[in-house]
Amino acid sequence: SALTQPPSASGSPGQSVTISCTGTSSDVGEYYYVSWYQQHPGKAPKLIIYEMTKRPSGVPDRFSASKSGNTASLTVTGLQAEDEADYYCSSYGGRNTWLFGGGTKLTVL
C-alpha cells in the first residue's frame, strides 16, 4: 500500500492505543488532508477523523489524531469493545490522487 500501517494493534479495555501511518514528504508530510476510517467486518468504512485532527459529529472524543513529519497517528483512549475494527488512514497524494494505508486490525483484549 502507498501508506504504511502496522497490520495489528491491541489493548485492554480502558487503555489507550496508537496506530501509525507513514507516508512521504509528497503526501502525509505535505498535505493537511489526512483522514482515518473505521471499518467493522462486513460494513462500509466510517469516517472518524478528517483534515488531520477534526472529528465528524457523533464520533467520540476518545478518537484523536496528530501528525509529525511524514507520519500520522490515530490514538484511541479508553478502549471499548466496540472499537475492535480495522482502521485505515488516507492522504491526498498530490496530482489528484488519493492514497490509503493497508489497514490496522485493532483487537480489544
Next chain:
Amino acid sequence: QVQLVESGGGVVQPGRSLRLSCAASGFAFKTFAIHWVRQTPGKGLEWVALITYDGGHQFYSDSVMDRFTISRDNSKDTLYLQMNDLRPDDSAMYYCAKAIDKFCFGATCYHADHWGQGTQVTVSP
C-alpha cells in the same frame, strides 16, 4: 439522511465490461464530488476514481486509467462507473463515497464522509 446505494456488480469474464451505479439520496447530490473506492477481500482500500460535483473533471488511479470511466447524471442523482477490459485483479467490493465539502476541487475533495454498502465485482474465466 445521506444514502448511497451501489448496484450493478456481478461475475464477469476477463476482457468483458460492467457498469456500476450509485444512487444517492438525502443530500444535494449535484453539489458534491463523489469517489469510487474498491476493496479486495481481506485487503485494504484502493482509490479508483473521482468526479467533480458538476461532472466537469474526472481523475483516475493509474491501475484503471484508460479502462474505467466515471460519470454522473445530476438530474437522476446517480453516479456511474463504466469498467471495460476487466482483469482478475479488478475483482473487489466497489464503494461510492461522497466528498465532505460542497463544490470541492483539488486536495479538498480527497476525503469522504459517507460511503455506500458496496457492490461486489468478480472477474473470473
